[in-house]
Every structure is written in C-alpha cells, then in structure tokens.
Amino acid sequence: MRIRLKSFFHFDVAKVFGHDHIELPADGATIRTLLQEIARKSQGAIDAIDSQSGVLDTEYFVLVNGRDLESLPGGLETELSEGDEVGIGMHYFWGGG
Amino acid sequence: MLNEEELERYSRQIIYEGFGQEGQQRLKESHVVIAGVGGLGCAASTYLACAGVGHITIIDHETVELSNLNRQILHWVENIGEKKATSAAAKLVKLNPSIQVTPLDVEITADNAPDIIKGSSVVIDGMDTYEMRSILNRACVSEGIPFIHGGIWGLNGQVTTVIPGLTPCFACVYPQKPKEIKPFPVFGVTPALIGIIQAIEAIKLLAGFGRLLTSKMMYINEATMDFGFRDLVKNPDCRVCGIGKEHHR
Numbered sequence: 135m136r137i138r139l140k141s142f143f144h145f146d147v148a149k150v151f152g153h154d155h156i157e158l159p160a161d162g163a164t165i166r167t168l169l170q171e172i173a174r175k176s177q178g179a180i181d182a183i184d185s186q187s188g189v190l191d192t193e194y195f196v197l198v199n200g201r202d203l204e205s206l207p208g209g210l211e212t213e214l215s216e217g218d219e220v221g222i223g224m225h226y227f228w229g230g231g
Numbered sequence: 232m233l234n235e236e237e238l239e240r241y242s243r244q245i246i247y248e249g250f251g252q253e254g255q256q257r258l259k260e261s262h263v264v265i266a267g268v269g270g271l272g273c274a275a276s277t278y279l280a281c282a283g284v285g286h287i288t289i290i291d292h293e294t295v296e297l298s299n300l301n302r303q304i305l306h307w308v309e310n311i312g313e314k315k316a317t318s319a320a321a322k323l324v325k326l327n328p329s330i331q332v333t334p335l336d337v338e339i340t341a342d343n344a345p346d347i348i349k350g351s352s353v354v355i356d357g358m359d360t361y362e363m364r365s366i367l368n369r370a371c372v373s374e375g376i377p378f379i380h381g382g383i384w385g386l387n388g389q390v391t392t393v394i395p396g397l398t399p400c401f402a403c404v405y406p407q408k409p410k411e412i413k414p415f416p417v418f419g420v421t422p423a424l425i426g427i428i429q430a431i432e433a434i435k436l437l438a439g440f441g442r443l444l445t446s447k448m449m450y451i452n453e454a455t456m457d458f459g460f461r462d463l464v465k466n467p468d469c470r471v472c473g474i475g476k477e478h479h480r
Binding site for chain 2: 140141142143144146147148154193195197200201202205221223224225226227228229230231
C-alpha cells in the first residue's frame with residue numbers, strides 16, 4: 135500500500151525514495167514498521183525510533199494524517215491504511231533569519 | 232478616529248468583511264514589539280507598518296553586515312555597519328509616515344525584557360537564540376502579552392501563537408534547548424514567508440477576527456511544499472506557565 139510522506143526538516147524524502155511516497159506491505163503495516171523502513175532506506179539519516187527504548191526518539195515528531203503521533207492511542211503500533219499521509223520532523227532549534 | 236488619509240490608505244483592507252473601520256482603528260491603537268529585525272522581523276514589521284499598526288517598537292542590538300542582505304530586506308548596502316534597529320526604523324517610517332516607530336538598540340535580558348514589552352499588544356519573535364526566545368516567552372507570560380513565535384532553518388519554517396494563560400507557551404513546547412546547528416542555511420524567501428505569517432497572526436489577533444495558530448505549530452517545507460500542523464499541549468509542569476513555574480525578578 136502507498137503511504138504519502140512529508141518532511142518538516144532539511145531532509146527531502148524524494149531524494150531517498152525517488153518520490154514523495156513509500157510502498158509498504160498491505161498487511162499489518164504500522165507507524166513502527168514505516169519508520170523502520172524509512173531508517174533502512176535512508177541508511178540511518180532518519181532514524182526516529184530510539185534503539186535503546188524502542189519508542190519515538192524525543193528529537194522527532196510524527197504526524198499521521200495531520201494528527202500528532204503522541205495523541206494517537208496506538209502510538210507507534212497505530213496501523214496504517216492505503217493513502218495515509220505521514221509527516222516527520224525534528225525538534226531542531228530554528229533561527230530568526 | 233481614522234482620518235481621511237488613513238481611510239484612503241487602508242481602504243482595500245477596510246472593505247474586508249469582518250475587519251472594517253473598527254478593525255483598522257484597533258490596529259491604529261495597537262503597539263507591536265518586534266524582537267529582532269533579522270529575516271523574520273524585517274518581513275513582519277514591513278507588513279505590520281503597511282497595515283497601519285499605530286506603534287511599532289523595533290528591538291535589535293546587532294549591526295548590519297553584508298551577509299544579512301540576502302534576506303533582511305529593511306537593511307541595504309548603505310546601512311552596512313549601522314545598527315539594525317535604526318536602519319529598520321528609518322525604512323518603516325518612510326513606508327508609512329502616519330505610524331510611530333521606536334528603535335531600541337538594546338540587548339534583551341531577563342532583567343529588562345518585562346519593562347521593554349510592558350504595555351504592548353503583542354510581541355513578534357524574530358530572535359535567533361534559544362536563550363533570547365526563552366527570556367521573551369517568560370516575560371510575555373508574566374505580563375500576559377501574546378507572543379508569536381516563528382523559526383526558520385533552510386527552506387523550513389514554523390509558527391505558533393502563544394496566548395498566556397490559554398495556550399501552551401514556548402517553554403511547554405521546548406522545555407530544554409534543542410539541538411542547534413550554526414550557522415544554519417537560509418534563503419530570504421523562508422523568513423519572509425514565516426515573518427509574514429507572524430504578521431497575519433498579529434493582525435487577526437489585534438483586530439479580532441479569523442482563527443489563530445494557537446495550541447498548534449504550523450510547519451512549512453518550501454523545498455517539498457509540504458505543509459503540516461502539530462497539536463501542542465500545555466505542560467502542567469512547565470517552568471514558565473505551569474505548576475513548576477519559577478519566579479524571576
């Protein structure tokens with residue numbers, strides 16, 4: 135199934151995936167499996183799951199169809215569906231220009 | 232009351248439904264503090280001056296450098312070496328002679344911030360350090376003054392509007408200093424876009440119409456044209472606005 139990706143930091147998902155979406159197996163795909171796939175394909179450039187704790191790294195935020203992952207009861211285990219849109223960003227300090 | 236010249240100057244925005252002469256009068260009676268006239272502050276202050284905000288205070292302690300000129304549109308080649316506050320104020324007054332512009336060449340500190348912003352209607356964040364933003368946020372919360380945060384990195388930008396007592400504050404969102412990379416890349420168009428969104432927020436807030444970016448962070452990635460919103464929640468233990476409040480001064 136196709137998941138549309140958005141990035142909210144200086145990383146262009148299209149450079150890794152060649153387009154703005156990612157294909158995942160239709161059965162049992164979750165935010166966790168998506169983030170693992172993104173980490174693998176980006177060769178660790180976007181590694182949003184803390185390897186020690188297994189939870190979302192505090193430097194990252196994830197938006198699922200416009201909703202913050204933190205507000206979803208399923209968290210990282212939230213199941214994805216065809217056409218879902220997932221945004222990823224980092225809590226970098228951003229300047230005033 | 233609006234005079235004849237003002238009615239003509241602002242006629243195209245006065246006819247906007249829900250704004251009208253009443254909204255224009257509110258802008259005229261408002262005092263906006265622009266904290267920093269870098270890329271964000273230049274864009275925000277330009278449009279707030281054009282819109283007819285009656286009093287704008289510009290705070291900046293830096294001097295204009297050549298490397299600022301790709302984005303800080305109120306500073307020109309002839310201003311290199313001048314103080315940013317006076318450079319920006321001179322342009323804004325020429326842009327709209329009917330408003331009052333006060334340049335303040337001071338460094339914002341925890342001690343002077345509350346006095347600087349006291350009595351203002353809203354503070355626009357154009358700062359470039361976490362520490363300065365934290366000081367301003369704390370001062371805004373303690374004085375009950377709305378704080379419109381903007382930040383940029385490369386072609387990315389973010390905006391949120393803080394209403395003290397009602398919405399999460401900057402410290403709720405950033406309880407600790409996040410990773411910082413300096414110098415960070417920036418194209419002029421990014422602070423321009425974000426600064427103008429900050430100005431739009433201020434205009435809506437001051438005139439009392441529309442919907443604000445409160446309790447949410449808006450993100451824009453101009454490289455990919457991705458737009459998104461993240462819900463923000465108040466941190467009950469926040470050191471600035473929660474039960475963990477630290478008392479300063």
